[in-house]
Amino acid sequence: MFKSNVGGIDRILRIIAGLVLIALVFVGPKTAWGWIGLVPLLTGLLRTCPLYSLIGLNSCPRK
DSSP states (O other): OOOOOHHHHHHHHHHHHHHHHHHHHHHHHHHHHHGGEEEEEHHHHHHHHHHHHHTTTTOOOOO
16 A cells, blocks of 8 residues: 555654653643654554655665
């Protein structure tokens, strides 16, 4: 469906950032802004980033 364009370290950082932001919903300031963490979490888990596709970036290792 979508071409994979998110590499290893980028993927791990996205997943961690997403989890941290989502955790803000439950602990800390408890604001709804933490749900923005779904974006990096999903892009990390699915290994594809629509913004990267638009601007032509790719952090995957070349084959």
